[in-house]
Structure formats: structure tokens, C-alpha cells
Amino acid sequence: MKDLLKKPVINYVILFLVVTLLTGLLLFPIVNNVILLSSILLINFIIILVFLQFHFTNYLKPLKKAIKTLSEINKGNYRARFHYTSNNLLSELSYKINSLARNLSEYSIQEKMQREQLSTIIDNTDNGLVLIDDKGYIHLVNRKFLSMYGRTSKDYNGYLYYDVLEEEVFHDTVQQAFLYEKNVKNEFSHYIGIDKLYYEIVGVPVFNEKNRLKGAVLVIHDITEMKKLELMRRDFVANVSHELRTPITSIRGFAETLLEDDLNNKEAEKEFIKIIYNESDRMQLLIEDLLTLSRLEQENFQLVLNKIEVNDLLKDIIPSFQIKAKEKELDFTHSIENNLHFKADKEKVKQIIINLLDNAMNYTPDKGKVFLSVTSTEEYVHIKVSDTGMGIEKNDLPRIFERFYRVDKARSRNTGGTGLGLAIVKHIVDVHDGKIEMDSEVNKGTNVHVYLPKK
Template sequence: MKNYYSRLLAASAVILSILLIVLGIILGQFFHLFAEDIDPAIQQKYWVFLLFTLALVFVVMMFVMAKLLQQYVQPIDHFTDVAHQLAQGNYIVRAHREDGQMNQQLTSAINQIARNLQENSTLRTMEQERLKTLISSIGSSLLMFGRQGAVNLVNRVYEETFHKSSEELIGRTYKDIGLPADIEREIEAIFLTEEKRSFQSKVYLDDGLCHLEVYGAPVIGENGNWLGIVIILHDITELIRLEQVRKDFVANVSHELKTPVTSIKGFSEMLLDGVVEDAAIKREFLEIMYKESNRLQLLIEDLLHLSSMERGSFEITRRPVDLMDVIGQSVKIVQTKLQDKDMKIVLEAPESLLIQADHDRLVQVMVNLLNNAVAYSQGGTVITISIQEVSGSVSIAVTDQGIGIMPSELPRLFERFYRIDRARSRESGGTGLGLAIVKHIIEAHQGTVTVDSEVGTGTTFILQLPLKEEIK
């Protein structure tokens, strides 16, 4: 229908030409029948007049035809072109206003259709953008499969978690994208039963083992049409880890409380039953009971401190503190243990260094670190404490020459009740909570604590504290 006006005008010219030629032939035949005796010069003039008249009629008729076609047919070309552009998705095109009531009505109708299509297109684009943003913002991985089991939608979280791009996944079936076997079986079950399913799965990724809570459901359209299924994978690795930490904590607390309680109960029963008559043995039993009760008291106090810190009710009192005073007081507290193992401390620090901190809490930190250094070192070795100021903060390093720590144990070193050598820790009277408390106290000061160790060589704990109080 494009250029309909031009083609119709050309066709009209051809038809009109044929009609005039036929008319000319007919008139010529009549003239020939009735004008045989007329002078040839007059006949020639007649033929010239006839041809001129036919040409004039042709021109006038073509002019009239062109005007008629321009008024009634040429708008069809324009409307056809506008409709063609609308069909191709160009919704901003508009029809021009034409003369005539019919053309004006058609122009208004086409323009209204164009505006409606543009509004619908804008609305659909906005809805698609919102849906895309929503799917991308979901904190869980999402996959959508069509009725044939091929992937037709995947979000950014899935791509980042499983390190696969949407180009690799779109169009492939659920059996070809590397999902675990149990997830594939559940997806197949959802296709067969068209019912919702929820289950847990494990996936081994580059970052390690990942625990997933998988939810699958059929996708039903507005008219009840079955469109496929959607699979959502929640990463519950951290929840599983926290649950395991809770279980370990309960088990460790039970174990740590059981040992001193059993000892106290056993020795007290023997003394009450009068089985032991020897005064020296009775005193030995009482000393053991006293030692175990002290250990039980320390354990309870550490648990209360740790619980207070983790509840957020733990507060520190900042004031100017001289680190040299903190180190001196901490060394005095552990001096007896140092003498028992013939160990000494080497201090590498300036004469005075003031920071904004809680004096008593820092003493508690240093005593814990020094006690660990003494407990896990051989007699006659040296513990080095080095302090230096580094770009607005102070670094405190406590280095021993002890047994060291395996690299695999370093990530768990600050967990509650985690011990490298349980027997030696119990002999030293430790509760297994010291490093967890150290970590909480340092973090309360907006600082960090790290550890560097080599088996058989020694261990270094590094505390990084700000020189001035940070305002939050």
C-alpha cells in the first residue's frame, strides 16, 4: 500500500490515455465515413483539431483526477506509512491533520492509537525494569525454567554465586547447567507433580562448601496456564555455621563444667563418708577442691564477661592511658609464672606512649596474651613485647618462642573454648575463653587483633589500636 497515490495516478493516466485513444479512433472513423468528399486540407485541420482537443481533455482530466486522488487517496499513503511505523514499534510517530471531516476523524483515531501504544510500551518497559531490578535485588539465587525445562530467567545473585553468566545458562535445560543431583531430582519432581517443594542441599563451590535452602514452585499464568517452574536458592551457610557454633558452645560448656563439679563432688563425698582419715590426704583433697572451685569460678566469670560483651551491654571507659604502665602492671601479674618456668620478657617500646583506652581492659588483654605465651612455651625462652606507632595507630606485638599453631587452626583461634592443646591448657588453669575475650575488648576499642604463627618457632599476636578515640 506504500505510494498508493503515485501508482493510482499513473494507472489513471494510462487508463485515460487508452480511453482517449479509443475515442479518437471512433471519432476518426465517423469523420472518415461522412467526410470523404471534403478537401484534404480541411481533413488535416480536422485531425489536428481532434488531436489537440483530445490532448486538452487528457490534461484537464488528469488535473481533475490528480486533485481527486490527492484529496481522497493520497492520505491513504500517509496513514499507511504511519500504521507501518506503528507496527514496527515506532510509537512516537503521529499522523498529520488533513482536510475533510473523514480524514480528520481517521487522523485523530490513528494518533489516539499511537498514544495508547506509546503509553502501554512505556508502562511495559517500566514494569520490566522494576521486575528486573526486583529479581536482581533478591538476596537469593533465582532460576526460572520454561515448560520444556529450559532456563529462561536467571538473576545476578545466581551468576555471582555459581560463577556462570546468563549467556551460558539461558536456553539450556536444568540437567545441563551443573546443578547438584539432588536439586535436579527435585526439579524433575516439581515438573511431574506441579506442587511446591522445599528442601536443603549442599554445593561445593570455589569458596568452599555452601549450604542451600531450596524452594521450588510451579508458575501459573493468569488464565491458569502452566508456564514452568521457579527455583529459589537461599544461602544458609552462615546459619548452619552459627548453629554448629551454638552446639559446640553448649557441648564445651557442659564438658568444662562437668570436670570441676565431678572432682568437687567426688572428693567431698569421700570426706563426708569418713573414708579418708589421714590429715595430709584430707588437706590434699581440700586443696584440689579449692583449685577446682577457683577454676569453676574463673569459668563462670569469663562466661559472664563474654555474654555481657556479646549482648552489647559491655562498655569501656576511655581516658588517657600510658601503654608502658599497662605493660608493667601486666608483667607483674604474670611474674610468678615467668619465674616458675625461668622465662623473661623483652620490651621494645618508647619510654611513654599515651592512647585513649580503658586501662583495666587493656591489662586484661595483655595478661591473657602473656599467660598464653607462658603456657605454650618451653622453660628458659623469651617473650618479646614490641610497641610502635604506625600512621595514627599503635601496634602492640606479643611474640613467644613456643610450639606454634598449625595454619589450619588459625581461623578458629578466637572461638570460645577452642584449644590447640587441651591438656596443657587445663594444666595452666585456662578456660578456653581468653582469646575470645581479647578479641571482643580490642574490637570495642575499634581495633583489630591478628595472629601469625609457625609451628615449632613461635606465635605473634598483633594488636592494632587507634591513638585517639574514634567518634561513631
């Protein structure tokens, strides 16, 4: 009976009570027997109440339960179920609600999986990503982007892009993408610590299915390697041209003098021709070095591996350096492990030792010391060239293997150097899968260690 006091049944109970009382009042003048009238009306009222109770339990109560289940599902509780089989209509309703819950649950699992996959891709891509809506609010920034600026997503999500994105180029890119409604590309550089990194930023407008602009995605990729290569290429061309211009100018100048002036002085003529010869020799050396580098860099470069007897190899090299050492009054000594042999490209290994000894002697003042040792470990042949020369500043050491890099340009040019020697050494070591290390102290000396695999 408690159910009859619940909404909406209570309204009907009150209505029937009022109708019963009115019927009683209307019938009262006709029926004299009050007790009989009251009893009939009471029985009537009770019958109606019983009917209402039946109606409530059969229809309204399950409907209320159905509504409660649907609101649970609406809240995301897809495990909520509704079971009523008392009549066809309710059993169909319960079947529909339960299958709706099951479908929604499957959809939500699938959607969650897709969201997770998407966010894994977004977070693990090597490009920075920023998603901005059509009002300029940021909705998403990925991990790569955060790592560039060392902040968290809370610093960006929900903010206007021009309030939180520091670089001016970001603002320009978003505005251009919105204005022109097509992909826009820009470049910028950014420091991470002391490293200067170069980035390309692409603003991609995003449209909805009605082709209305809904926002933009900023894609930021690191182009530092490409930029460095471009700079290196530019430097390389500039350096080669510069290196060639000096001897060519000199050759041209002396050749002109020889042609124009009627030199009767045989001595001067010979001197000029000697200069022309030396300069062309220098050019030839430069071109040979460039060709060596280019051959080493070719993809299909093949090493000619021979069995090398270290003692034999050094017999060809050491005498000429002994002469050079004598001229400079250098104390040149060497220590070679007995019976040392390994497999490598003989001519290239010779070139390594020649270039290193050449440097050691060129950059060590008269009366200094130069020492060559060749020993072996289990895996490697260790070539070490030490000198007591001018040494190299710490700042210059990381760049020493770059082409044309010279610490003291004027001095190195005096030695006839082109700045390609160590670049060639490094390439030869690389193609042999070896390693090269250099330590140096200014005015104390330099040690170069080359390790070549014995194979």
C-alpha cells in the same frame, strides 16, 4: 494516468473497457455512423477514466498510505505519521492513526522504563533468581545466580531446567512447586573456590489470572552466616558442657570416695579435698571467662574509660609473671615507652596483657624467651608480646580467636586453659575499636600485636 494501471483500479479500467466494447457491438446494428458511435464511446470511456483517476487520488491512494503507515507502526516504528486533510473522513483517519502512533510510542517508552527498572531490581537483588515456564524451559536467570555458577545467561535461557541446572535440589524444588502448587523450601550447600556456602532455595509457583499454573520462580538466598552462627551456637553449648563435665566428674568422684570410704589416711583425704578445690577453682575460672565474654557481647555494653599510665598498669602485672618466668626458667624482658598514657578501660587492658603473657609463658618451653613491649604511634598504643615457643601452624592462625579453639587440646588443658583467653582478648580489642594481629612460626615463636586507639 499511471495510477490507473495500479491495482485495484486496473480491474475497473478493464471492466469499463469491456463494457464499452460490448456497448459498441450492441449499438453497431442500430447506429450506422461508426465514427460517431466510436467517438461517443471513447468520450464515455475517457470520462470514466477521469472519474476513476479522481476516485483513486482522493480515496485509494490515501488508504494505501494509511496501510503503509500502520504497517510501519506495527513494526515498531512509532515515528511513522499519516497526513491527509483533503476531506473529513481522511483527516479523521489521519488524526486517529497519528494519535495511535503517539500513544504506542508513550506506552513503549513506559514499558521500556519499567522493564529496565525490573531488570535492575532483578539483577541487583542479593538473591539468585531463576524463572521457569510451565513446560520447564528457563526464561530468566539473574546476575547473582550467574555469579554463583560462573556461567552466562546464554547457558540457561531457552533450555530445560533439568538439562542445565546441576544441583539435584533444584530439580526437586521445581517438581515439588509444580506438584503441590505452593511455596517449597529446601537447603543446599555449594563450594565457591574453597569456601563452603549454604543456601536456602524457595520454589514459588506462578499462576495466571485464571489461576492456572504458568511456571515457577526459584529464589536462592545465602544463609551461610546464619548456618555458621547456628554451628557456632551448637559448638559452644557442646564445648561448655564438655568443659564443665570434666571437673564435675572429678569433684563428684572424689567427693563420693570421701563420703563412702572411711579414710583414716589424713594425707589422702587432704589430697582429695585439694583436687576438689582445684577443680572447682577451674570451673569458677571457666564461668568467669564465659560471663566476661557474655558481658562484652551485650548490646548495651559500656566501656569504663580511664586515663591509663602504662607504667602504673604494668606494676600490677609484671611481678607475678616474673615469678612464673623464674619457675619455668624463662628469660622474661620488657620495654615500656616512658610517660605513655592513653584512655581505655583499665581492667580490660590488664586482662589483654595478662592473657597474652599467660599464653606466651604457657606455650614456650623452659629456658625460652618472652618479651613484652608497649610503645605508641600517632594514633595507637602498640602492645607486643613475643615468645620463642612452640608457635602455631598457619592453618590454625585464622581460627585462634574462636572460643574454645585450642591447637593442641591435651597440652593446652594441661596448662589449665579453657580456650577462651584469646576470644576475650579479641572482644576487648574490638570494643575499644582496636586491632589485633598475630604472626607465628612453628617451633620458632609467636608475636601478638595489639593496637588500641589513644583517643
